[in-house]
Amino acid sequence: MxxxxxxxxxxxxxxxxxxxxxxxxxxxxxxxxxxxxxxxxxxxxxxxxxxxxxxxxxxxxxxxxxxxxxxxxxxxxxxxxxxxxxxxxxxxxxxxxxxxxxxxxxSLEALAFGAWKALKQNDEDMAIDRDTWIIPLMDARRGQVYTSRYAAGYPDKWDTIDQDGIRLIADWSLRMEEKATLENQVAAIWFVGEIAPHKATIEQAEQSGARLRTYAYEMDxxxxxxxxxxxxxxxxxxxxxxxxxxxxxxxxxxxxxxxxxxxx
The missing domain is CATH 3.30.420.40 (ATPase, nucleotide binding domain)
Known part of the structure; x- marks a missing residue:
């Protein structure tokens, strides 16, 4: 059938x-x-x-x-x-x-995509000429997260960079900061989703002073x-x-x- x-x-x-x-x-x-x-x-x-x-x-x-x-x-x-x-x-x-x-x-892409739409609706400071990385997080315990990475941009750019995987949040957040610094074309990195257990770790990885941001967001x-x-x-x-x-x-x-x- x-x-x-x-x-x-x-x-x-x-x-x-x-x-x-x-x-x-x-x-x-x-x-x-x-x-x-x-x-x-x-x-x-x-x-x-x-x-x-x-x-x-x-x-x-x-x-x-x-x-x-x-x-x-x-x-x-x-x-x-x-x-x-x-x-x-x-x-x-x-x-x-x-x-x-x-x-x-x-589910990770849906979490990221929903958060991206919400961020735009909330008039967050988004760059027009550079990408914004959206990093969805689901807590996997023991310092681990289910995560991936997407490049979002105006007007409707939405590209997958890293596939779904389980990663250590300490290593992952540092890696995102370092990659963004090397590429120099990333305006901001938003970690979205289940942020609460990992916010302190993400903040410790911040080096540029304003690039790593967090946004608590529930599945939509x-x-x-x-x-x-x-x-x-x-x-x-x-x-x-x-x-x-x-x-x-x-x-x-x-x-x-x-x-x-x-x-x-």
Whole structure:
């Protein structure tokens, strides 16, 4: 059974998007590059109980049924091992049941993209002639973070520089400062997302006096949908059966089990 995909002549696109990679359960409806409605709930360790009801409430509130949707978009991770698995499972189930294309988006990219949009709306001091680096952070404990790096600029520049990975925040922040100094084309470096556990470490890496900045930001499913819409319009989608979460690293219990099987 092939997903129900609109013909290219129909330019209107409506997506249901959601993400559970962090403590935040985020759901949204995106249509034609606009976030029509969204909801954010702090439900850490309770995503599996709330996600279906939150999706249902969002659709009812906007008078939508499955037939009105063109695709299902989901944050694929990395992030919370259990959280990412929940979102991906629900997305696959809905895409298969409703016969809709499935589009996975990096949860880190969505975190970064949403923060970038918020920073611009807040009239933060952004350079027009130089790039701004957006560095999303999700706490991975023990001084580690899930992170990546994006170059943003006016009017609509958005490029991936470093792929998703788990890194030591002390080394990562120093590396970002050093690279920006060498390139000399970076106006500012914004560390966004789960900032609180790592703010002091980031501040210690500051050398230029004003380049490293922090911005606490919660996951926004609207950003997931906006990124997914770009993929949808380019004809990109994921195979429902082979689609899996991007954990970036094995869960601790799984890693220990693998090590034991190797006699490590």
């Amino acid at each position: 092939k997903p129900d995909v609109k013909q290219s002549g129909d330019s209107s696109v409506t997506l249901l998007s959601f993400d559970t990679s962090t403590a935040t359960l985020a759901v949204a409806i995106v249509r034609n590059g606009v976030v029509m409605d969204s909801a954010v709930t702090l439900t850490e360790r309770n995503h599996s109980v709330r996600i279906i009801s939150e999706i249902k409430n969002l659709l009812i509130r906007n008078g939508l049924q499955a037939s009105d949707l063109d695709a299902i978009s989901v944050g694929q991770g990395p992030g919370s091992y259990t959280g990412v698995r929940i979102a991906v499972t629900v997305a696959k189930t809905l895409a298969w049941t409703w016969n809709k294309p499935l589009i996975g988006v990096s 499913a609207g950003a997931v949908g906006l990124l997914a819409e770009l993929k949808y319009r380019q004809g990109q989608q994921n195979d429902v059966h082979s689609f899996v979460p991007n954990y970036t690293q094995l869960a601790e219990a799984e890693a220990k089990l693998l090590a034991a099987s190797r006699g490590e």
